[in-house]
Amino acid sequence: MAGGGGMSHGSSSSRRGPTSNLLCSCGKVAVVRTVKSGPNLGLKFRGCPLWPVSV
Template sequence: MAARRSNSHASGSSSSNRRAVNAQVRCNCGIEALIKTVRKGPNFGMKFYGCPMWPDTQCDFFKWVNQHSDVEVYQFKLLEKDTIICELELEQSFRDEKIKKLSLKKANLEEELTELKNKVIELRIGRQNISRTGNSLYLALLISWMFFVVVFFLN
């Protein structure tokens, strides 16, 4: 376990103790861990939790201050999943709104199409009536000419 300690701080590094105690973090001895700061080496300035009795005890507790616990990792993952779900629900809401608008537009277009079909039917009926009227007028003109010819020759 001593190798772990030397890997965490470069060999020849030292640390300073601060009396800032985090009640949630306890070392392997069960004592509240102290927040210490690396004073030498590649991790200079980084903060870590360490046993307040070290080096007088064999406790090799070490944890970076910014290292997250499993609970925090899972809470963060849960937050990420909740965020994704909210984004998907928002996207679905936008899609639903778009579908609703398109449905209204479709209904309006179907109504306009029905009106246009009715107008076409009216125009066809009108054209048929005009055609019948034209045929009647042609027949009336023909009969009147025949009557005129008959009256002209009989006189």
């Protein structure tokens, strides 16, 4: 995931429950995003709240 801050959505994160706060490598709480295209269309994953960075 280019520019995703190194976040992954492995099965270990799903065992923590929906109320846990997973931290991104930048130190902020990761946000839930949805894949918009490709073979994983519709799947949810956690990613950096700063991506994409608006300039």
